[in-house]
Amino acid sequence: MYKLRQQFLAGPYLIWIVGFILLPLLMIVYYAFTGSDGSFTLEYIAAAFTSETNRRSIALSLELGLICTLICLVLxxxxxxxxxxxxxKNQGFVVFLFMLPMWMNFMLRILAWKLLLSKNGVINSVLASLGLGRVSIINTPAAVVLGMVYDFLPFMLLPIYNAMTRIRTDWIEAAKDLGAGSVTIFFRIIVPLTASGIISGIVMVFVPSLTSFAISQVLGGGHVLLIGNVIEQNFMQGAQWNAGSGLSFVLMIFVIASMAVFGMIDRDGEGTAIW
Amino acid sequence: MVKKSLQRLYLFLIFVFLYLPIIVLIVLSFNNSRTRVVWGGFTFDWYISCFQDEKIMSAFLTTIQITFLSALISTAIGTLAAFGISAMKKRGQTICLGATNIPLLNADIVTGISMMLLFVRFMDLGFMTVLAAHITFSIPYVILNVLPKLKAVNRSTYEAALDLGATPLYAFYRVTWPEIRPGVFSGFMMAITMSLDDFSITYFTKGPGVNTLSTMLYTELRKGIKPELYALSTILFFIVLIVLLLGNIRPQRKAQQL
Structure with missing residues (x-):
């Protein structure tokens, strides 16, 4: 009896989900599939792939997202x-030190990189005082990738590290006793046992880098147009809600597809267990 | 031996990569020169003018209000939801948890835009819409933190308390609550963290005149960087550091008492 009553405690949440998650998503779908006069059209979905700007931004987003994910994994x-x-002795503390920058405000971290990389920025001042040349990567895709790697590296590190801590040293020792070399141990034991962490990390880095728009706006100086930037322009500058929704819908499909590719990730929620 | 030092060197380099930007911000916040990135002597001026800057202070205040209100409300709704979900049958649980995952997995920009599209139909964008958006993306973190604790709770002890004459409320407070409290606490902290860090969703659901620190910084960044912002970053960094250290030390002290 009280089981039934207890279920009602989820009531406010269910109402909240419908009102603030499902209905809003339906709004996107509605705008994506209708024209400005409210009639059904596939024009805006098709435009995501036919318009030159959109096609280029999708290709660039995928490219930079993949590069960023790969660099994060390798690092x-x-x-x-x-x-x-x-x-x-205090391993937890060392791990904590690696996670600490993640708790800085997202926008402040980008600000710091803008400061470091800009033409008269810190790195160029230091290089100049040493009599060396200057780097000019601000406002290029390289700067955007750098910013993304900086922002998302902890998302890759944490799940891999968590998976790594679950490998017991006896297993490694057993492999050694049985004559495995360090290369064999790495590829046959360590990598497979951390596969779940790697996959979580890949998704947790790839999805935000595919969909970010603030990093590319600030570090790309308006010259690097990712899908997110085009969507933002559609809504905030042009008031082209239908075109923006169409592209958002396509982006959503991309996100779902990339998760499907990597399998349904993170079942035990290890990626979110930061606290 | 060589391998060990190479390993340390690698860790050190990554460490530099992670901390260099933060250290630069902190150093520049004490730098007495407005325009160039050159050391012009030590000063506290930027801290003083940071606290006198109306834009920064109002964004700071809005951020604190949004963060605490959204964390409190989402913790309440999320904890109740975790109770409800844990009482459901398998199928109901799967559906609810699937819905919970949507804002976690969906792109921030899509979540933000979708809510904006709905909100503008019914009201003006402003403080309330940002608050509603923050509650929405915080609830899943609360549920995911509370639910595992709730599943580990032994139902019999609660029933035993009832049999021994405790009212349901009293039994809950003395038996169930102590067991799920760490989960509720970490859910609350996650909600605070996510709300403080969010930019994209706030950016789309806010109206003119309402700014959190993130969106204020974004607008300012496009104009050029003011040194007051370095001071602000330094203050924020140390607030976060202190909160994290307190959060990490507290449970250990508890464990020692037991």
């Missing part, structure tokens, strides 16, 4: 391995 995996192998 984070050794960190997780080294941290796990160090057997420090």
């Amino acid at each position: 984070a995996y050794p960190v997780a391995m080294i941290l796990n192998g160090m057997h420090l």
